[in-house]
Each structure stands twice: as structure tokens, then as C-alpha cells.
Amino acid sequence: MNVLGIESSCDETGVAVVQSLGAGRVPRLLAHALHSQADMHEAFGGVVPELASRDHIRRIVPLCETVLAQAGLARQDIDLVAYTRGPGLAGALLVGAGFAVALAAALGKPALAVHHLEGHLLTPFLSADPPEFPFLALLVSGGHTQLMRVDGVGRYTLLGETIDDAAGEAFDKSAKLLGLGYPGGPALSRLATQGAEDAVALPRPLLHADNLDFSFAGLKTAVATAFRRFGPSPSGQQRADLAAATQAAIVDVLVAKSLKALKQTGLTRLVVAGGVGANRRLRERLDEACARRRIRVHYPELELCTDNGAMIALAAAMRVDAGLAAPDAARSFDVAPRWPLAEV
Ligand code: KG4
Ligand code: ZN
Numbered sequence: 001m002n003v004l005g006i007e008s009s010c011d012e013t014g015v016a017v018v019q020s021l022g023a024g025r026v027p028r029l030l031a032h033a034l035h036s037q038a039d040m041h042e043a044f045g046g047v048v049p050e051l052a053s054r055d056h057i058r059r060i061v062p063l064c065e066t067v068l069a070q071a072g073l074a075r076q077d078i079d080l081v082a083y084t085r086g087p088g089l090a091g092a093l094l095v096g097a098g099f100a101v102a103l104a105a106a107l108g109k110p111a112l113a114v115h116h117l118e119g120h121l122l123t124p125f126l127s128a129d130p131p132e133f134p135f136l137a138l139l140v141s142g143g144h145t146q147l148m149r150v151d152g153v154g155r156y157t158l159l160g161e162t163i164d165d166a167a168g169e170a171f172d173k174s175a176k177l178l179g180l181g182y183p184g185g186p187a188l189s190r191l192a193t194q195g196a197e198d199a200v201a202l203p204r205p206l207l208h209a210d211n212l213d214f215s216f217a218g219l220k221t222a223v224a225t226a227f228r229r230f231g232p233s234p235s236g237q238q239r240a241d242l243a244a245a246t247q248a249a250i251v252d253v254l255v256a257k258s259l260k261a262l263k264q265t266g267l268t269r270l271v272v273a274g275g276v277g278a279n280r281r282l283r284e285r286l287d288e289a290c291a292r293r294r295i296r297v298h299y300p301e302l303e304l305c306t307d308n309g310a311m312i313a314l315a316a317a318m319r320v321d322a323g324l325a326a327p328d329a330a331r332s333f334d335v336a337p338r339w340p341l342a343e344v
Helices: 038-042 049-071 090-107 116-126 167-177 184-192 217-229 236-265 280-292 310-321
Strands: 002-007 012-019 028-036 080-086 111-115 135-140 145-152 155-161 269-273 296-298
Touching: 002 049, 002 090, 002 116, 002 310, 012 049, 012 310, 028 049, 028 310, 038 049, 049 090, 080 090, 080 116, 080 310, 090 111, 111 116, 111 310, 116 135, 116 145, 116 269, 116 310, 135 236, 145 236, 155 236, 167 184, 167 217, 167 236, 184 236, 184 280, 217 236, 236 280, 269 280, 280 296
Parallel strands: 002 080, 080 111, 135 269, 269 296
Antiparallel strands: 002 012, 012 028, 135 145, 145 155
């Protein structure tokens, strides 16, 4: 079974084909292609939803053609069209969903709605070192920060989540304060390599709280205050130090809460997913802490950490293989801008 996956929940148009190899086997990625709108949104300092939708419309058909050509497939070889139903920007989601359902109808094939976070969560299965169930998932993206217990495909229990900003948002907002581009996560982490983590004292929100929740909104205020203290023209070193301190504060909390959740659940595998999972310092710190505790850590391949079509095609294929999905031949669809993962 060849599954075409369409991702359009935010500012990346992603298309991919995976091939299901049957129940109990990890599907194979045949091809994937991506267009990032980051350059377009950079001028506005963040994603402009209307522009995002319009750009998805421009990109989606050519990306499909590219992916099919790369995979050596004809349109008729597609057995299922999967698309992101949510969470995400309503208009952007509608582009992908509308296109996917229309394509499926034209081909006489079913369509399947996929949860964006389930896609992120399962993406490490496409890596060279795939995990095994059960595991703890640390989902860290631009919109979400969650700890999940994962017992199998579709068996997700939320253990803790952010009560305000997401980790990616904390990276992006702090980067903006430092005058770095959008998205700020990668830029901030690059600048951080030249700074000293302990040069600026920043809070570790909810670090010692007796739960698995996160809070990052206060950190952004602390970063703004520290930045103001540097005066009107901070030096390059001061900016790098503040970048390093910000990254350290976010990473400290993510590592500590992941370890706490592992201890509480007794799970011995950790899967890290979502855009912030690309962060080098987070990976170093988790690797180090988990190695000491004999916990295995799994990451998606770097290019599949941020939004992409492969994660959507993969989640659809794994749901079908697990007997969980009823591909929709009814041709009616909706999108779900807010959609808790535990409800899939
Ligand atoms: O998963 P994703 O592509 O989109 C959402 O579903 O939100 O995550 C995007 C987020 C952005 O906030 C971006 O700044 C962050 O992931 N990000 C990073 C890095 N690469 C992407 N944050 C820190 N370090 C990175 N290397
Ligand atoms: Zn995402």
C-alpha cells in the first residue's frame, strides 16, 4: 500500500509517499519533498496565516508531482491519501485537506485524516534506530510541549503539558527579542554556541513543581528584562551569552521533566519529537542524562524533526496497519485547528 501524505498545518508544505509493508513492520519512506515558507514570513516576524494558506495552494501540486517522480510512481499507484486534519492554522489546514480529499476522489481512492502530533510522535520509526513500544514521548514543537506515555499506535496518555507557551515559542520569542530572524530556534541555538550558559541567571519555571507540566511564558519576560539591562547597544558577546542562557533554561526544564516522567512511569525508552527535537544542546543533555540511567533515547532524522509530509504518510500507514483507521471514502471532511492527541 502506497500512502501519499500531505502536511500544511503551519508554514511548511510537505508531501511524501511511504509504502506500508504490512502489520508489525515499519513502513518505508519512498520520497519526500518540502517547501518552507520561513523566508516569506521572516519579514513579518512570525507566521501570517493568510499568506501561509495562499502559499500552500501555490506549492502543493508541484510538490506532489516531484514526490511521485522521485518515488517512480504514477498517480494511480497511490492507494491512500493522508492529510493533516489538525491541530494548526484553520486556513492552512483547509488547503491540504481540500486538496487531499479532492485528489483521493479523482483517483477513486480513500482519504485519511491524521493528527499532526501523532505524525511527529511516530517519525522516529523512520530513523536508523527506531524505537519499540512502550515509550515516553517528549513532544516539543512551535505549538506544543507535552509528555506522553505511548503504549502503541493510537494509545497515547497525556502526562503533562505546557500551561502557556510552547518550548519552540520560547525559543522563537526570545530570538525575536535578541533581534534574530524567524524561526528563531535554529538561529538562537547557533548564537548560543558562542556564549556562556551561566553568564546570565534565568528562571527554570516549574522545575521543582510536583507535576509534569511546563511553563515558558515567564522565561520570555526574564529574557526581555536581562536584555534591557545590557543597555541600548549590547555587545555581540552579551547577546551570545543571553542566547546560551536562554537555551540552557529551556533545555534544563525539558530534561528534568523528561527524567521525572521516566522515573514515575518506569519506562526505559524516550522518544523526542517535534521541531525543538532538532536542538543540538537538548540532544547532548538528554543523551548524557539517559546514558547514565540506562534509558534509550530515539530521535527523528534531523530533516524530519520539523514539519514534513513523511510524518503524515507514516502515521496514516501505521494506523491502517494497526487496524485503527477507517479511510474515508465519503468525501466529506473538516479540519480541527484545536485537537487533543489523546482524542484520536
Ligand atoms: O514541529 P515544528 O516544525 O512545527 C510545529 O508543529 O510547531 O516546530 C517548529 C519549532 C519552531 O519554534 C522552531 O524555532 C523550533 O521548532 N526549532 C528549534 C530548532 N529547530 C527548530 N528550536 C531550537 N533549536 C533548533 N535547532
Ligand atoms: Zn509540527
